[in-house]
Amino acid sequence: MQIAPTDRTIRLALFFLIWALGLQSLQAEGADQSAAESSSPAAPAAASPAESAVLPPEAPRQAPPGFAANQAALRLYSGPALAAPGGSFVRHEKLYDRTLRLGGQLGQVESAIPSLPAIVFNSNYESGGLFAAELELGLNSHIGAGLTISVSNIFVRRQDVVRGLSITRQILEPVPTYTSLLSVASLQFLFSLHPFPEQKFDPYLILRGGPAFASGKAHAGYSPDLTRANDTLQNGRGFSYGGGLGLNFYLHRNIALNLETSYQFSALKADQFNSRSVYNSYLTIGVTLRTEP
Numbered sequence: 001m002q003i004a005p006t007d008r009t010i011r012l013a014l015f016f017l018i019w020a021l022g023l024q025s026l027q028a029e030g031a032d033q034s035a036a037e038s039s040s041p042a043a044p045a046a047a048s049p050a051e052s053a054v055l056p057p058e059a060p061r062q063a064p065p066g067f068a069a070n071q072a073a074l075r076l077y078s079g080p081a082l083a084a085p086g087g088s089f090v091r092h093e094k095l096y097d098r099t100l101r102l103g104g105q106l107g108q109v110e111s112a113i114p115s116l117p118a119i120v121f122n123s124n125y126e127s128g129g130l131f132a133a134e135l136e137l138g139l140n141s142h143i144g145a146g147l148t149i150s151v152s153n154i155f156v157r158r159q160d161v162v163r164g165l166s167i168t169r170q171i172l173e174p175v176p177t178y179t180s181l182l183s184v185a186s187l188q189f190l191f192s193l194h195p196f197p198e199q200k201f202d203p204y205l206i207l208r209g210g211p212a213f214a215s216g217k218a219h220a221g222y223s224p225d226l227t228r229a230n231d232t233l234q235n236g237r238g239f240s241y242g243g244g245l246g247l248n249f250y251l252h253r254n255i256a257l258n259l260e261t262s263y264q265f266s267a268l269k270a271d272q273f274n275s276r277s278v279y280n281s282y283l284t285i286g287v288t289l290r291t292e293p
């Protein structure tokens with residue numbers, strides 16, 4: 001015997017069928033939306049006000065004061081000698097003066113003023129100081145190299161015989177005259193050591209050496225040579241070398257005061273002599289100008 005479904009049973013069956021179909025449709029739409037979101041690119045996050053602000057460019061770093069690699073410096077300095085000039089050149093000229101004075105005492109030298117005795121005054125030698133300019137380049141943070149142009153002078157107050165009046169009589173100048181005895185100009189290569197680079201106080205050790213050119217006056221012998229028209233130094237050449245200790249005190253990163261004590265020796269030759277030397281020590285002050293990196 002078959003049991004006919006009641007109306008209530010049919011309505012419940014239809015309700016559950018519609019509910020199941022609706023749930024399946026909602027699940028399908030959710031899956032499609034998730035796939036679309038995963039395939040689309042993500043929107044950029046909004047930047048914060050601090051991040052969106054434009055920062056000014058950083059200022060270039062200024063080089064510190066002091067010696068540094070790959071930087072050039074121009075140094076100008078001058079100063080007096082620390083002692084009287086020395087060397088075989090000066091000794092020879094002093095012996096010439098003594099011989100002339102002895103000749104005056106023995107009556108071998110005549111006065112330029114008739115009826116007056118020949119009086120030979122003592123001579124006085126002094127150094128005229130040192131004047132120099134040099135260019136230095138930093139090979140690395142401690143070692144520098146460059147060129148130095150320097151001029152040193154020796155002056156003398158003395159008497160000599162008058163040239164051209166006689167070739168047999170030694171006629172003395174009446175009074176001593178102050179003249180330049182010797183001037184030495186040199187072009188020297190330099191090497192320097194700076195133990196404390198990029199510092200306001202820049203002490204250094206420096207060595208110099210190079211060709212020298214001399215001018216002035218010189219006597220070939222110890223007594224007057226009356227056959228010579230003058231005693232001008234001819235073809236004075238030689239070699240100068242020396243060293244020093246110095247300090248650059250930087251007032252600005254590119255400007256410094258310079259103080260140096262140095263020694264310089266010159267070996268010379270000329271037409272009047274084969275080999276004579278002159279030397280002295282100097283205390284100089286100057287300024288150092290450094291280029292921008």
